[in-house]
Amino acid sequence: MSATIAAHNNDNPLRTMMNLTILSHPRAVCVQARFTDRDDAIRQLTQRLTELGKITDADAYLAEVFHRESLGPTALGEGLAVPHGKSSAVKEAAFAVATLSEPMDWEGIDGPESVELIFLLAIPPDEAGSTHIQILTELTTCLADEDLRARVMAATSAE
Numbered sequence: 001m002s003a004t005i006a007a008h009n010n011d012n013p014l015r016t017m018m019n020l021t022i023l024s025h026p027r028a029v030c031v032q033a034r035f036t037d038r039d040d041a042i043r044q045l046t047q048r049l050t051e052l053g054k055i056t057d058a059d060a061y062l063a064e065v066f067h068r069e070s071l072g073p074t075a076l077g078e079g080l081a082v083p084h085g086k087s088s089a090v091k092e093a094a095f096a097v098a099t100l101s102e103p104m105d106w107e108g109i110d111g112p113e114s115v116e117l118i119f120l121l122a123i124p125p126d127e128a129g130s131t132h133i134q135i136l137t138e139l140t141t142c143l144a145d146e147d148l149r150a151r152v153m154a155a156t157s158a159e
Helices: 002-010 038-051 058-071 131-143 146-154
Strands: 029-033 075-077 084-086 094-108 111-123
Touching: 029 038, 038 058, 038 094, 038 111, 058 084, 075 094, 075 111, 111 131, 111 146, 131 146
Parallel strands: 029 094, 084 111
Antiparallel strands: 094 111
8 A cells, every 4th residue: 555655646756745655654554454433443543653653652642633533523525534633642743544344434524424544643743734734635635536545445455
């Protein structure tokens, strides 16, 4: 999957957007995952970022993510959810990804949405306005490409 996103980023060398592949790691990718619910998905993806040293205090970070979830929906349509937290427990900006073996419900603007792709963003407070917006913009731009989204969903490994 990382190679799919990297290849897309290289499709147009004139693009000035950030390279998403530098913000993640193959061990932060769950392919064809099964979670019991939204909270389980967030916890398991947080664990991956914690194990990679991107998050220093999982509980503090999770508190921020769940607080953000309580403020408004993070399902963005097209089967995509982007939960996120800005916390001093985040050592450096990063994200974890999960493709789901079966869609799950996630709160969207118009109520529950069927989600099959989750990007969990971890942002340090000093990058809250810049990196956070850049990542969201790049993700939504990349995943608006139906061919790329299909390739990501068909991935059988994190590579």
